[in-house]
Amino acid sequence: xxxxxxxxxxxxxGTCAEIAPDLFQLDDWGYASVIGDGxxxxxxxxxxxxxxxxxxxxxxxx
Amino acid sequence: xxxxxxxGPRLLTPGPLDLAAERGRGTYEPPACRDVIAELAxxxxxxxxxxxxxxxxKWRAVADAPGPRVVVANGEEGEPSSHKDRWLxxxxxxxxxxxxxxxxxxxxxxxxxxxxxxxxxxxAVRAAIAEMPPLDGPVPEVHVVEPTYVAGEETAVCxxxxxxxxxPLARPPRVCDSGVDGRPTLVSNVETLAHAxxxxxxxxxAYRENGTEDSPGTTLVTLTGACADPGVYEVPFGLTxxxxxxxxxxxIGEPAGFVMGxxxxxxxxxxxxxxxxxxxxxxxxxxxxxxxxxxxxPAGTDPLAVAADITAWYARESARQCGVxxxxxxxxxxxxxxxxxxxxxDKDRGNLQRWGETLPGRGACAFLDGAAGWARTVRxxxxxxxxxxxxxxxx
Numbered sequence: 001x002x003x004x005x006x007x008x009x010x011x012x013x014g015t016c017a018e019i020a021p022d023l024f025q026l027d028d029w030g031y032a033s034v035i036g037d038g039x040x041x042x043x044x045x046x047x048x049x050x051x052x053x054x055x056x057x058x059x060x061x062x
Numbered sequence: 063x064x065x066x067x068x069x070g071p072r073l074l075t076p077g078p079l080d081l082a083a084e085r086g087r088g089t090y091e092p093p094a095c096r097d098v099i100a101e102l103a104x105x106x107x108x109x110x111x112x113x114x115x116x117x118x119x120k121w122r123a124v125a126d127a128p129g130p131r132v133v134v135a136n137g138e139e140g141e142p143s144s145h146k147d148r149w150l151x152x153x154x155x156x157x158x159x160x161x162x163x164x165x166x167x168x169x170x171x172x173x174x175x176x177x178x179x180x181x182x183x184x185x186a187v188r189a190a191i192a193e194m195p196p197l198d199g200p201v202p203e204v205h206v207v208e209p210t211y212v213a214g215e216e217t218a219v220c221x222x223x224x225x226x227x228x229x230p231l232a233r234p235p236r237v238c239d240s241g242v243d244g245r246p247t248l249v250s251n252v253e254t255l256a257h258a259x260x261x262x263x264x265x266x267x268a269y270r271e272n273g274t275e276d277s278p279g280t281t282l283v284t285l286t287g288a289c290a291d292p293g294v295y296e297v298p299f300g301l302t303x304x305x306x307x308x309x310x311x312x313x314i315g316e317p318a319g320f321v322m323g324x325x326x327x328x329x330x331x332x333x334x335x336x337x338x339x340x341x342x343x344x345x346x347x348x349x350x351x352x353x354x355x356x357x358x359x360p361a362g363t364d365p366l367a368v369a370a371d372i373t374a375w376y377a378r379e380s381a382r383q384c385g386v387x388x389x390x391x392x393x394x395x396x397x398x399x400x401x402x403x404x405x406x407x408d409k410d411r412g413n414l415q416r417w418g419e420t421l422p423g424r425g426a427c428a429f430l431d432g433a434a435g436w437a438r439t440v441r442x443x444x445x446x447x448x449x450x451x452x453x454x455x456x457x
Contacts, residue, residue, distance in 0.1 A: 007426045009232075031424075033386075
């Protein structure tokens with residue numbers, strides 16, 4: 001599984017970093033990116049983060 | 063590392079070549095090799111749009127993807143200091159079309175598009191298409207787009223040709239899997255296609271007679287700034303910066319530094335006159351060869367003033383699709399403006415350093431990486447300028 005953040009969609013809600021802080025980081029302006037190679041240690045948390053992103057900015061490739 | 067000198071330009075000519083002159087040079091003749099992609103691999107041809115990606119890998123990926131497929135000659139040339147693609151399109155449009163059709167036949171594409179934004183290139187390419195001989199493969203189309211920096215990015219290219227805005231998309235998918243209208247698409251810089259056509263007839267071994275082991279062949283460069291004869295030149299890879307500029311009549315005075323790779327490679331200091339112009343050596347210097355455009359800064363130029371001007375351009379030119387790019391380019395601009403004016407705080411310097419390291423790769427396209435490169439290179443190459451007025455506290 002690999003996780004991607006679409007930077008064109010992210011609006012900086014930060015929901016993903018609250019749900020999966022080991023997988024998502026926020027920059028100075030609150031926009032999210034994946035940490036490291038985007039392969040999640042906790043796939044369930046990654047799926048929850050993707051499902052709850054208000055902008056549907058997170059995609060998961062299985 | 064072996065570097066050989068240029069025995070005769072392959073692409074550069076004293077002026078435009080008409081169809082008869084091109085045919086006299088073998089343009090539109092079939093390849094002399096059986097396997098074009100293998101020949102490109104053996105030649106070590108790398109993309110000349112700026113990224114330097116191995117050409118054969120892109121061609122192979124599209125050839126292996128299920129059809130129908132599209133090939134695009136990218137002549138948008140959004141780098142402000144580069145002129146070589148315009149030179150090629152206006153002087154040797156037939157060679158570019160030859161390379162485009164070679165690509166179409168090789169990867170099995172039934173649609174071939176020339177993607178342009180400058181009026182003189184549109185005129186030249188349309189005239190060439192009108193007089194080109196009937197050949198196997200699709201008849202090339204011309205697609206014209208407003209010139210912007212990001213319009214030449216390959217996802218933006220595919221989006222525009224498909225009828226959308228010329229703005230980048232997040233990846234995945236890659237355009238070799240899903241490009242124009244969702245079809246596997248090869249987007250190749252026009253100079254890359256011209257070299258591919260040359261290699262298909264002359265072979266990889268002949269291509270490697272110039273250049274170095276890792277950066278083989280010749281390349282078009284745009285040399286500007288403090289030199290006697292600025293313009294487009296064809297040089298073998300592996301010359302030093304000073305040797306490159308000797309082609310352009312030599313420096314005027316002692317350069318204060320070099321704007322590298324268009325505006326994408328940041329700023330290198332004056333000590334880099336001896337740096338070798340290969341992809342590897344320029345990257346090792348913390349910069350990038352990019353599209354081969356280098357500007358020599360006149361003696362006495364304040365590097366912070368140049369950085370302030372160019373990062374202001376980045377902030378204006380951001381497509382503002384990605385929040386991190388809109389905010390990040392504006393923040394970098396603001397700190398360089400403060401550094402230039404002597405009002406930057408130590409916190410500003412720390413932020414700039416951090417952004418230089420953390421922002422690359424964060425946008426949907428590489429535009430933000432270019433702005434971050436200015437943060438990184440100016441600090442590394444001009445520490446005295448970067449740290450002048452050090453000790454100012456936040457007020």
